[in-house]
Amino acid sequence: MANSSPLNADASKKARMISSTLGIGYSILINGALPFIIYSLLTSYTRMPEIWALLLSGVPPIIDSIVGVIRKRRIDLIAGIVLAGIAISLFLMLLGGSPRLYLVRESFFTGAFGLAYLVSLLFPRPLGFFFARHFATGNVPEKVAWFNSLWQYRGFRISMRVSTIVWGLAFVLEAIIRTALAFILSVQEFLLISPFVFYGTMGLVIVWTMLYSRKGNKRAQALMAQREETSATPVVEEKGA
Numbered sequence: 001m002a003n004s005s006p007l008n009a010d011a012s013k014k015a016r017m018i019s020s021t022l023g024i025g026y027s028i029l030i031n032g033a034l035p036f037i038i039y040s041l042l043t044s045y046t047r048m049p050e051i052w053a054l055l056l057s058g059v060p061p062i063i064d065s066i067v068g069v070i071r072k073r074r075i076d077l078i079a080g081i082v083l084a085g086i087a088i089s090l091f092l093m094l095l096g097g098s099p100r101l102y103l104v105r106e107s108f109f110t111g112a113f114g115l116a117y118l119v120s121l122l123f124p125r126p127l128g129f130f131f132a133r134h135f136a137t138g139n140v141p142e143k144v145a146w147f148n149s150l151w152q153y154r155g156f157r158i159s160m161r162v163s164t165i166v167w168g169l170a171f172v173l174e175a176i177i178r179t180a181l182a183f184i185l186s187v188q189e190f191l192l193i194s195p196f197v198f199y200g201t202m203g204l205v206i207v208w209t210m211l212y213s214r215k216g217n218k219r220a221q222a223l224m225a226q227r228e229e230t231s232a233t234p235v236v237e238e239k240g241a
Contacts (some may be wrong), residue, residue: 024199027195027199028195028196028199030060030061030064031060031061031064031195031198032191032192032194032195032196034057034060035058035060035061036057036188036191036192038053038056038057038059038060039053039056039057039187039188039191040188042056042057050099050187051098051099054099054102054103054187055102057191099187100182100183103182103187103190103191103194104178104179104182106178106198107175107178107179107182108175110171110174110175110178110198111171111175111179114167114168114169114170114171114172114173114174114175115168115172117164117165117167117168117171118164118165118168118169120164121161121164121165121168125151125160126161126164127164128160128161128163128164128167129151129160129164131167132147132160132163133147133148155216155219156216159212159213162212163212166205166208166209167205167209170201170202170204173201174197174198174201177197178194178197178198181193181194181197182194
């Protein structure tokens, strides 16, 4: 049994990596390729106003997000961004509809999200802690209690704050880059490149988080082993003469 556990761990890691890669590819297809194709076809072969072509190009991401929410019975980060984008899109339509503003609708949310992350550092527990707890525990009460108990350790508190800073800066930077691209590139170019900016940023931060967490876990395990070794060392009492 002991010999098979490393193999099982490697197989599990490989399966997660394949699943994550397929998930990113699927997301780029739904949120990048299909909107680009729909917009290109509508603007090339119909007289539809540009803003309506953009709205219709957003149908695949909207359907995918709604199906994901129904299937998982919760709103994850990406689905939340897409659904927030829908609300902003409707607001923009009420204002008359601007194609450029429509393109940066999700960046409004990611930028605000990043700023909220950074501002939360002023509070006792930053947003990074609550999001990490959500993904690490699945809201299982026993696991939530265990995760909350980790806050007593200084190293854990530092790691949560560092993660909050990195994620906050990444979201703000992503919003700035995509907003700039929306006014520099053509609509078609933006639809093609924008998903790679978003998922590229997300991917880099997720990889960093995994590596940073792994390093923190190794430090914690080494510290625990050192403490166990110290507590197991017998105390030799000197006999009086």
